[in-house]
Structures are given as structure tokens and as C-alpha cells.
Amino acid sequence: xxxxxxxxxxxxxxxxxxxxxxxxxxxxxxxxxxxxxxxxxxxxxxxxxxxxxxxxxxxxxxxxxxxxxxxxxxxxxxxxxxxxxxxxxxxxxxxxxxxxxxxxxxxxxxxxxxxxxxxxxxxxxxxxxxxxxxxxxxxxxxxxxxxxxxxxxxxxxxxxxxxxxxxxxxxxxxxxxxxxxxxxxxxxxxxxxxxxxxxxxxxxxxxxxxxxxxxxxxxxxxx
Numbered sequence: 001x002x003x004x005x006x007x008x009x010x011x012x013x014x015x016x017x018x019x020x021x022x023x024x025x026x027x028x029x030x031x032x033x034x035x036x037x038x039x040x041x042x043x044x045x046x047x048x049x050x051x052x053x054x055x056x057x058x059x060x061x062x063x064x065x066x067x068x069x070x071x072x073x074x075x076x077x078x079x080x081x082x083x084x085x086x087x088x089x090x091x092x093x094x095x096x097x098x099x100x101x102x103x104x105x106x107x108x109x110x111x112x113x114x115x116x117x118x119x120x121x122x123x124x125x126x127x128x129x130x131x132x133x134x135x136x137x138x139x140x141x142x143x144x145x146x147x148x149x150x151x152x153x154x155x156x157x158x159x160x161x162x163x164x165x166x167x168x169x170x171x172x173x174x175x176x177x178x179x180x181x182x183x184x185x186x187x188x189x190x191x192x193x194x195x196x197x198x199x200x201x202x203x204x205x206x207x208x209x210x211x212x213x214x215x216x217x218x219x220x221x222x223x
Contacts, residue, residue: 038050049097062098
């Protein structure tokens with residue numbers, strides 16, 4: 001099912017929020033949403049991945065995760081057209097509109113910096129329509145994700161799991177919060193910008209100073 005409207009449990013992330021959470025340029029996020037998700041992939045599935053929120057676009061949690069995964073491939077040097085080919089093939093094979101948010105896919109996907117491959121039943125297949133075998137591959141690790149019982153990404157740790165900031169679509173519409181709470185990191189950061197002492201912020205919210213520092217770190221990196 002497409003997550004292209006506001007619904008509890010789906011999360012809501014505007015273009016600007018995606019850019020901040022994943023620390024990528026706004027124009028790049030906007031291009032991916034309009035040209036690739038709502039464009040190339042949207043036409044393929046006869047649906048849009050985003051919806052209007054005021055003067056901007058918004059997407060659900062699993063689209064955010066797919067953007068994160070696609071960014072990993074981009075950093076590895078894989079071209080956009082190869083990523084889209086892989087997305088389409090995996091979507092058909094796993095019968096999901098969000099294959100890059102599926103644990104089985106992420107556990108078995110690889111790249112040689114040119115094409116994307118999937119390890120399946122002991123074999124490795126190329127996801128470019130050719131189904132050619134290739135074992136000279138580089139494993140990508142997606143260690144900043146949690147998964148639910150249906151093997152779909154359920155939470156994202158933008159700073160890594162050693163820090164306390166998490167995006168959970170079931171809490172605060174997926175906005176960055178402190179793990180185990182409903183405290184949004186932005187609220188803490190605003191107090192910090194107002195020059196409130198870290199010790200005071202920690203006492204006020206009944207959290208540790210480490211958690212306060214994690215919230216500050218996240219927003220400084222996102223700035």
C-alpha cells in the first residue's frame with residue numbers, strides 16, 4: 001500500500017525535514033521526490049509517493065528509509081538509473097512498493113559500485129534485467145535501521161544506534177525524538193540555542209546530559 005497521505009503510523013516528513021535528518025542538500029531531496037519517486041517510479045506504479053503540505057511535499061517513513069538506502073548506493077558510486085532498475089525488479093519480486101525498506105533485501109543486497117546485486121538462494125543475481133551472476137561485489141551494511149515482524153524498516157537512527165536520537169513513525173509522526181520518550185530533539189535544541197545550560201535542560205526534561213548533547217549534535221549536523 002502506498003503511504004501517500006497523512007495517516008497515523010506512517011510518519012510525515014517534508015522535503016526540508018528529509019534534508020535535515022539525512023543531512024543532504026534540499027535540492028537533491030526535491031529532485032528525487034519529483035523526478036524519481038513521483039516521476040519514474042510513480043508512473044510505473046500509477047501512484048505518487050508524496051503529497052502536498054502547504055507549499056512543499058511530504059512523504060511517509062518508508063520513503064524516507066528508501067531515500068536513505070539510495071543515498072548509500074550513491075555514495076558507493078552507483079548511478080541513479082541502476083538504482084531505479086533494482087527498485088523496480090525488487091518491487092515486483094517482493095510485491096512491495098518499498099523494497100529498499102525490506103530487511104531481507106537489505107540483508108542480501110550488494111554493489112560493485114556499478115550495478116546492484118541480490119544474493120538469492122545461494123546465488124547472486126544482477127538487478128538490471130539480465131539476471132547475470134557476478135560474485136565480485138561489495139557488501140553494504142544498513143546498520144542504522146530497526147525492523148518489525150513483517151521485515152519492514154520500523155525505526156531509523158540518524159546518528160547511529162550508539163546515540164539516542166531515533167525516528168519512529170509511531171511517535172510524533174516520525175520526527176526525531178529521544179529514544180524511549182516523546183521528547184522531540186528540536187525542542188531541546190531550541191533551548192540550547194536560547195543559551196540555556198545543558199544541565200538545566202536535562203533537569204527540566206528529566207533526561208541525562210548525554211541525551212541533551214545527542215539532540216544538540218543531531219541538529220548541528222543537520223544545520
